[in-house]
Amino acid sequence: MNKQGTFRSRLGTYGGPVLVILWTLFPVIWILSLSFKPESGINNQKFLPDSFTLENYRTVFKTPLFTSALRNSIFISLIATVLSVMIATVAAYAIARLDFPGKKLILSLALAIAMFPAVSLVGPLFDIWRSIGLYDTWLGLIIPYMSFTLPLSIWTLSAFFREIPWEMEQAAQIDGATPWQAFRKVIVPLAAPGVFTAAILAFFFAWNDFVFGISLTSTDAARPVPAALAFFTGASQFQRPAAAISAAAVVVTIPVVILVLLFQRRIVAGLTAGAVKG
Amino acid sequence: MTATTTAAPAVGIPVPVSERARNEKRLGWKLTAPAVIVMLAVTAYPMLNALWLSLFSYRLTDPAAREFIGLRNYGVVLSDALWWQTVVTTVIITVVTVAVELVIGFAFAMVMHRVVFGRKVVRTSILIPYGIITVVSAFAWKYAFALDSGFVNNWFGLGDFAWFGERWSSIVVICMSEIWKTTPFMSLLLLAGLAQVPEVLQEAAAVDGATWRQRLTRVTLPNMKGAIMVAVLFRTLDAYRLFDNVFIMTAGAQKTETVSFLAYRQMISRTALGLGSAVSVLLFLSVVAIAAVFIKGFKVDLSSVRGR
Amino acid sequence: MSDRRKWTVAVAVVLVASATAACGGGEAGAPTLNWYINPDNGGQKELAAKCSAASNGAFRISTSVLPNDATSQREQLVRRLAAKDASIDLMSLDPPFIPEFAEAGFLRAFSDDEARELTAGALSGPVESGTWDGKLMGAPFWANTQLLWFRKSVAQAAGINPARDPVTWSQIIDLASAAGKTVEVQGNLYEGYMVLISALVSSAGGKILENPEAGKNVRPAIDSDAGRKAAEVIQKLGRSKAADPALSTTDEEAGRAAFQGARGGFMVNWAYIYGAAQEAVVAGTLDQAVVDDIGWARYPRVDAAMPSRPPLGGINLGIGAFGKHKDEALQAVRCITSLESQTQYMLKSKNPSARAAVYDNAEVRKVFPMADDLRASLDAGAPRPRTPYYTDVSTAVQRSFHPPASVDPNRAPAKAGKLIVDVLKDKVLL
Structure with missing residues (x-):
């Protein structure tokens, strides 16, 4: 009885976490394993490679489709993130700090827009973009990316800003600073961690986008990584190189893993902050 | 997460209440305006555009045949087995x-x-x-x-x-x-x-x-x-x-x-x-x-x- | 880790990533022609370099690769051309899409004189498929066709020689089932499946559309005996033991892999597969014995008494209607489709030429022991329906016949016919 009890609690202490880790990492390890399989061994129908090669990584870095997509994705996502976070910071400050009619409406609007089906926007955007020359350009993706990065940032930041000790701002104002100065000199440094978290989350979303990426681009000029993965080509138009796609997939996962490793606590806080009270 | 600290109303400086409130209101709108404008521009405008386009029979490769057909497209979609x-x-x-x-x-x-x-x-x-x-x-x-x-x-x-x-x-x-x-x-x-x-x-x-x-x-x-x-x-x-x-x-x-x-x-x-x-x-x-x-x-x- | 250090690491990661990504863009020069190409093993890029050099500085050709499958290739091009994109100077076009592009005004038509020059010595199939409304819209570049590929050992054991005596679908399905081998076809829901259906209908003596040139007012012809016979072949294969287990998702490459494997018996597939198998031997992923075991014959018959009509494919070269360097583009087309270039391309990319004379080249005949069969197949081939609404017609047919195992010969052709009409009249979704 007692023995079983300790076994059970041990299972709870170690089994649970191990299970969670297995679940989350298993597909990642699989794709990593695929990326090391040589072209001849890709169909060995085993989890692990029979022999090990780095050839697939050499292939993807020699593929202009991929290298330019990497460049596009990094910059488009970063620009969309920075712009959204800048606009959102100002708005969230007002929402958390000031009392004015319509702020609840703005938050509801942000929530509604964050839930907007991207596919609904794609058709009209395509029609507008092609007539004003934004089709297949960076700006042509940055703008639609803001349709989700901006509401997400407003959401996360309003929640963060509510936790900031605003008395310090008041103290600054008593010392003779204008509200704007108080915001810039006192609150901005305090708010920076929240802003950074919002930026990470927004970046994840922009980095993940597929619908806009395949619909509003058509060449290396703006095609982002997820779209490039879907269009990877082999030695002929009939070949689809699974191993190379896997290698590319691993490469684009590395930034995600690094961000998660560095900012795990911030991301968790950011994800839950906007969603649940408290 | 810790307990909520509801944003304390910004008081403390002796300013006439009504003027202060008006200022605050104006500042609030000013600060949130860019966000609202951008959010509406990137979603509401395309959505209205989609609503408008949906009233036409319009194919990109055949622009000459574009024709206003009212709500007929909705009838087509909703009566189509593929949609369901x-x-x-x-x-x-x-x-x-x-x-x-x-x-x-x-x-x-x-x-x-x-x-x-x-x-x-x-x-x-x-x-x-x-x-x-x-x-x-x-x-x-x-x-x-x-x-x-x-x-x-x-x-x-x-x-x-x-x-x-x-x-x-x-x-x-x-x-x-x-x-x-x-x-x-x-x-x-x-x-x-x-x-x-x-x-x-x-x-x-x-x-x-x-x-x-x-x-x-x-x-x-x-x-x-x-x-x-x-x-x-x-x-x-x-x-x-x-x-x-x-x-x-x-x-x-x-x-x-x-x-x-x-x-x-x-x-x-x-x-x-x-x-x-x-x-x-x-x-x-x-x-x-x-x-x-x-x-x-x-x-x-x-x-x-x-x-x- | 302190916050400052985290920031430093994050910034460093971004910098390194952007530096890695930054290589491989941006070049300058006088008139640069953009050539949108379908993926290949570098053959078109080679021709681009060769013809750039041959122009003596008149122009430079740079290539942009389109996605894998024909439908996505069209999608990319249509979207750019609908935006009146001036950066498309040249494009490698799958012939079924030429009518749509021509009608929409996306292509610069070749004058009669240019057409005469560009089509001199070309096979009739690629010329016909590059022409719309009496004008050459796409210059023949390379031509594709499918053969019946078989494992000699399997055919021998079954006591047949498809290379000598034409075989029927029914025959090879039965033989393969009995021998525990497969008949590989393209059964995935994509353009390749339409290629199969269209070839079966044509081989049964029918066609998909009665009057393809009528655009939206087209009358389907698939709801006919020929359509039903085609559906019977697909049904029979789908329900037999000769079907690939993944028949409803099999594309060209999956079929080739299975054909080269232990259960490989028969396969219909494009010309590239022989070269691809040889490359696999060089790469060490395939036994030479398998390549030696590969035989080829004319596409199988549907009706024992009627010669088959193999599918036609390939690539024609079009000049973008909105490009700024059309004269240079024309010069480039002349160079890329020249006899010399086409010979070079066939040898490099293992795709058959659109010019008859290439098949007599000694080196080509060495690499392509089936050169004569390819040429005969190209001459006998039937194109897919030539309509400006090809994509919709093709999708309607594919959907009505998918998945292969549940095709009902009494219903699928009728369904396809009705769907084609309804879709073109915007009465249903597709």
């Missing part, structure tokens, strides 16, 4: 994924809540599926189940069963990828909810001799109802838009097409802008309807979402 088939597929995938995610997500949340050993490792690893590109997840699961490169059939002795050759097995794999990728989000929301359940209640119940199951159903779950509903709402709206996994795994074959994929094909592949816009508008309306059902029907308290 995609709706059914989407609803099935949504219900299955959200239900499974709720169970697994809850279990993970419990693990994370109680975990003493490897807390940081668990939390870090759970964020990896969250951060991974959906397309990458789709490829990983597709290759795992594919007949040529996959190990699944080999491991489970399924011979040459073609997972992507039939509707239900394809949907199973699509759901798996979706569940794997989005359970972390669900479990983190639930974890935040778990943290809100007063420890005192748990202990009191335990003292009263309640079993683990009783504590779960009588104490834990009722106290997290808000968090659960919010998590389910977010995930339902997200799942209903499902597109990436279908695009990569089956490209809509074997009747696995979702509403988003149908809209994409009409708009982008067929460049039938009129008909496609009608599908897009209907997709948008379905999402609005789901949200309305949750908020009105299930009384999801959005003010709790808003953090008051």
